[in-house]
Amino acid sequence: MFDYETLKLIWWLLIGVLLIGFVITDGFDMGVGALLPVIGKTDQERRMMINTIAPHWEGNQVWLVLAAGAIFAAWPTVYATAFSGFYVAMMLTLFALFFRPVGFDYRSKISDPLWRSSWDWGIFTGGVVPPIIFGVAFGNLLQGVPFVFDEYLRSTYQGSFLDLLNPFALLVGVFSLTLFVLQGSTWLQMKTEGVLQQRARLVSLYCAPIAMLLFALAGVWVAYGIDGYVITSLADFSGPANPLLKSAQLQSGAWLANYDKYPLTLTAPVIGLSFPILVWVASKFNRNAFAFFFSSVTQAGVLMTFAFSMFPFIMPSSIEPNFSLTVWDAVSSEMTLNIMTLCAAIFLPIILLYTCWCYFKMFGRIGKEYMAKNKHSAY
């Protein structure tokens, strides 16, 4: 179907699409979780918040599951190296994610206040920890990760968990949490009413400028404080997927090189910087759906900025830059990529169609009336 080089690019794009799908949809689920004890003052308010995402969170979470599955299938070397290298971080993410399915489903099944508030903190953890860790992980990818390969391509991570928590990575972690909370607050603006909706608006009004500021700060830090990586020799973009066959090195300013080379890519950081303003304006004037839309575009813009800056790198090795994992050499074979491309071409549009249909069917705000009517069936 496609040649190998094109396939490698397609899967870089597709994994980007899946991650964007994740931050937009599961992003507001996590944001709602993070805001649960913050703006949900009473049990009734918390139930309303949870019920805005009740019919959707399972489907939304599949974006994450599918992104991880696609990385396994399309970038097996990345899956192996990143998941085992970031072992403790991955486990903490996993444990935080444990709280969500059971939290949502079990919380309102029993009316004991201690039972409910325990689950509320569980859902809160499931909404706060993963965004921070994802941010920290991306922050570390930008700085390079200390891993090496032996001659049989067995990877070993040589850092420790605490090394991951360096200042820049923490900044990205906080930024990521802000974005998820922004996404959650704009969703709540759109899906709730009354005081709850006003509080959600207030959160958006605070988070939008903070997100913009942190994004700008991270951008400046990347431009002046972090060295990027460049490939210095690579025989063939269509060559076999073996990360040991190229050479690469550290170079200051390398993470900005793509914007020089392909000026069109500048749209991504421009979106990331400007759309929070639109979120703020829309929230200010109570145009809730617009606020949610602009926030979603912000998420996409930020992720694309990350991807464009690093391309073609996925996971640079700070110890041995030659071993860095890139779009060209950490991928699956041509046949596997071809088959998966075909499947994605068929199923992704179908997924989008039925997902939209579900949102359309569950359209509308969740208020006291809804809760009274569905007292026994709602979460």
Add this chain to the structure above:
Amino acid sequence: MDDIVDLSRLQFAMTAMYHFLFVPLTLGLAWLLLIMESLYVMTGKAVYKDMTKFWGKLFGINFALGVTTGLTMEFQFGTNWAYYSHYVGDVFGAPLAIEGMMAFFLESTFVGLFFFGWDRLTKLQHLGATCLVAFGSSMSALWILIANAWMQNPVGAEFNYTTMRMEMTSFADLVFNPVAQVKFVHTVASGYVTGAMFVLAISSYYLLKGRDLAFAKRSFAIAAAFGTAGILSTIVLGDESGYEVGDVQKVKLAAIESEWETHPAPASFTLFGIPNQEEQRTDYAVKIPYALGIIATRSIDEQVIGLKELMVQHEERIRNGMIAYGHLTDLRGGDKSAEKIAAFEQVKADLGYGLLLKKYAPNVVDATEEQIQLAVDYSIPGVAPMFWSFRVMVGCGVLMLFIFLFAFYQSARNRIGKNKIFHKIVLYSLPLPWIAMEAGWIVAEYGRQPWAIAEILPTHMGVSSISSEKLIFSIMSIAAFYTVLLVIEMYLMFRFARLGPSSLKTGKYHFEQLAENNQQG
């Protein structure tokens, strides 16, 4: 290194077996919900809607933990089996990703509508949502089992020395792997049995208590019919028919039977015996002539090869594997001459057997005779666990067959609720499908040892380069989480099962009627 391997295996076994406490119930209940809701749509009777909603409530409690524990499985290949992921991700990852796109997305999206869409959808639209949940969950099982079957019988892939991994050569072979076909039918059907047993046992509880009889009888009858079909498929289309292909499947079959020698066909079935691994024989064997030949090979003239003969074959392949490993080292060292490549191609099918030696001789090529012998002994799983797990599985299966047949007979004669002793037996038989399935997975996966991927990648090679401290941290944390979650889940299940359809608050059922009468009285 060995403790890392053992700990990683412990964690995987623990999380996989735990995950499978919830999966089969989802598989089976989803279809039962579809049947109940179809009856509602066709007849318009409210009791069927209540049945869908009530069993759906229990379905939800179970589903939440199925999703939670499934996340662990997805993370775990990368976190704990990194070399495995690198070595076979090209082949093994694809069905997992396709499962996400084709099945899990469907199931998860529509399960939301199933629970919250009652007032938003038309009757038919809601039925459609339920149908897609059921269909999605079974499709999901199909792709996962295609991936699993490839571990047992790795077809359609080839080793590539440039990328140091297995790469796909035929997607069709992967999908139409004969092991995948039988595994899918056997596993999914046993999931249907689980769902049926669940409804049958809890309905029996209401019948014994004399509560909500109309509701319980209808549930019982549907479960009896569905379960009878399920258990017949599980037994008749058993997994054994997939045990003819591939070396590891043959080893499993012989181990299940504790069959050390190759006997002339048709093989007899060992009803009882004590497997003796050291002496390589079975003590106190009680045998049924012909039976194994018919179960395993579906014929009376094909042999079941004994373990001793298989081990002789393994020894030969291990010696070949040493040569293959030597060539591979030269190739990786830069000698890419045509002769070298040709020589490697000739023996590369046995490379995996060479890797078995890594446990004893890290350089493989310089293994001593003694080390080779150790690797040969290590090339089959422990026979006793195989022998016993299989018998536990079959025993539970046969018990359930009788239960479902009798339940079906009772339903057909309209005698549900009459025979109290039978309902009591059904109630206490609730754990049977779970015991059978966990035992079945032990047969399938412990029986695969010492391989992660049969004949290709030994389990001890597949682990991540991580410290045992990290593993102990994750095992302890997961065990703590899972224990708490299980207690909570069981608590909710018992609570809502005891409450019965009264939990729907429709005002029509036992406890609500009781409360109403008390008020009036």
